[in-house]
Amino acid sequence: MLKEERFQIILDQLGHEQKVYLGHLSTLLNVSEDTVRRDIKELADQGLLKSVRGGAVPHSPGPHHFRDRIKYDNDQKQIIAKKALQFLKENQVVIFDGGTSAMLIAQTLPKDLKLTVITNSFPIASILEEHEHVDVLFAGGRLLKDSFVTIGNDAIQFFKKFRADICLLGICSIHSDLGVTGPDFEESEVKRTMIESSREVIALATTEKLGTAEAYYVCPTERLSMIVTDKEPENEEFDIYRKLGISLA
Amino acid sequence: MLKEERFQIILDQLGHEQKVYLGHLSTLLNVSEDTVRRDIKELADQGLLKSVRGGAVPHSPGPHHFRDRIKYDNDQKQIIAKKALQFLKENQVVIFDGGTSAMLIAQTLPKDLKLTVITNSFPIASILEEHEHVDVLFAGGRLLKDSFVTIGNDAIQFFKKFRADICLLGICSIHSDLGVTGPDFEESEVKRTMIESSREVIALATTEKLGTAEAYYVCPTERLSMIVTDKEPENEEFDIYRKLGISLA
DNA sequence: TTAGTATTTGCAATAATTTGCAACAAATGT
DNA sequence: ACATTTGTTGCAAATTATTGCAAATACTAA
Numbered sequence: 001m002l003k004e005e006r007f008q009i010i011l012d013q014l015g016h017e018q019k020v021y022l023g024h025l026s027t028l029l030n031v032s033e034d035t036v037r038r039d040i041k042e043l044a045d046q047g048l049l050k051s052v053r054g055g056a057v058p059h060s061p062g063p064h065h066f067r068d069r070i071k072y073d074n075d076q077k078q079i080i081a082k083k084a085l086q087f088l089k090e091n092q093v094v095i096f097d098g099g100t101s102a103m104l105i106a107q108t109l110p111k112d113l114k115l116t117v118i119t120n121s122f123p124i125a126s127i128l129e130e131h132e133h134v135d136v137l138f139a140g141g142r143l144l145k146d147s148f149v150t151i152g153n154d155a156i157q158f159f160k161k162f163r164a165d166i167c168l169l170g171i172c173s174i175h176s177d178l179g180v181t182g183p184d185f186e187e188s189e190v191k192r193t194m195i196e197s198s199r200e201v202i203a204l205a206t207t208e209k210l211g212t213a214e215a216y217y218v219c220p221t222e223r224l225s226m227i228v229t230d231k232e233p234e235n236e237e238f239d240i241y242r243k244l245g246i247s248l249a
Numbered sequence: 250m251l252k253e254e255r256f257q258i259i260l261d262q263l264g265h266e267q268k269v270y271l272g273h274l275s276t277l278l279n280v281s282e283d284t285v286r287r288d289i290k291e292l293a294d295q296g297l298l299k300s301v302r303g304g305a306v307p308h309s310p311g312p313h314h315f316r317d318r319i320k321y322d323n324d325q326k327q328i329i330a331k332k333a334l335q336f337l338k339e340n341q342v343v344i345f346d347g348g349t350s351a352m353l354i355a356q357t358l359p360k361d362l363k364l365t366v367i368t369n370s371f372p373i374a375s376i377l378e379e380h381e382h383v384d385v386l387f388a389g390g391r392l393l394k395d396s397f398v399t400i401g402n403d404a405i406q407f408f409k410k411f412r413a414d415i416c417l418l419g420i421c422s423i424h425s426d427l428g429v430t431g432p433d434f435e436e437s438e439v440k441r442t443m444i445e446s447s448r449e450v451i452a453l454a455t456t457e458k459l460g461t462a463e464a465y466y467v468c469p470t471e472r473l474s475m476i477v478t479d480k481e482p483e484n485e486e487f488d489i490y491r492k493l494g495i496s497l498a
Numbered sequence: 499t500t501a502g503t504a505t506t507t508g509c510a511a512t513a514a515t516t517t518g519c520a521a522c523a524a525a526t527g528t
Numbered sequence: 529a530c531a532t533t534t535g536t537t538g539c540a541a542a543t544t545a546t547t548g549c550a551a552a553t554a555c556t557a558a
Contacts, residue, residue: 019251032508037545053515053544057253122371129394138399140389140407145378150387154407158389161403281518286535302525302534
């Protein structure tokens, strides 16, 4: 029997059933389990099925949703989220920026913390929906498809209506001279308004973003009350921000 | 049994029920509770469900959950969605109400149809995110947790800014004398504005809602351009609406 | 054909994963 | 505070994967 025949049979099986076992295929095809394993591996490499322990399953149309994207880059950001959490106090009004860092904070938020959250991020609103004591105010506007936040004048006007205690500003570039900058014009516009509407601004930044700058200006560095990073801010690298009166964590 | 099979079964259960117990799954899958626990943990890491003490629940009543729920109560509403689809034309500006009926329409929408959609419903926005040619304008406001729509003055003001071609009005009660009515005050307020901002109003209604009324007034019956129901509108029961100049489908 | 080469296949040894159990920790309810 | 239920961790047994290798098979070119 040709290898291609076996391939065809394996794929046919997966057309009918939701799974195939190594053992079944081994007897069905009259080859050793090792061979079946190799076949499955080859088919999996072509993306025609998914190899799993003990057999194979049809290749699932992968999750491309924002919620699933979270888990892939949460090493540093998880640390940041943990640290940032301590600054959120009961009954505060908090603006959540739309980045993944702010999202992780939302995910880590204790269920019993009473907050008013203002955001333009679907994922964050979706996460906070589970928090009984969190009031969510969502900014309307044009939906930006890839990052799942609303932007545009409507969003900006929405944020202008508030005076929040804290703004959690997602990862931007921070440069002591050039200030806080971002890679997208419209998102930066919105961020600027978020900042204007908040008493304190807590920036969430991975250390590699410190000292760098991007195309679109958000606010002067001095406007930040605090920078939360994934490293311990003992380094002299951070002194420049301390001199500006910015706390570090 | 493959681990993937167990995963599938667990997720299926959560599609039907709002919860699964460790013990139940343990006997159902013929594995120890420890294994079920580990499975649930793995699925939770992938964001496919939420691990809770004693079992698991669907990850969140967010976009994903909404979509899953659709599958199980789509008998009548699926029919309505199919019928309503034909009235949506390329390049129109359409206001989508937040109900499950409108959601089904969003789901049935051809991927290549170019539309501008204005909505206050998270699930609908989430579904339409995948439609490359659909521009989504989302109404800000206070997030209503159970139905996942925004309401309040902000949402109302947002809708007032537009002049849409069509408003797809989710299931309300329709009574030839008492007009269109709904069960929730704030949602009805929003619906009213949606209608004001639209040239035509297409009401989606299961037949049992016809001739009934609820507490909160939305609009006079004559304001409707069309009523889409799950039955064939040959019955004389529908004549009263025809006399008001309302099309039926 | 025939020798030479590459590929495929099965086998065996070894590595990795999964699973259930048991002891202990944490949480929940009364 | 206590008893009960649920969760966690470490571990050993079972199952499955991987790797190296030799025999079998197919392919190529004189």
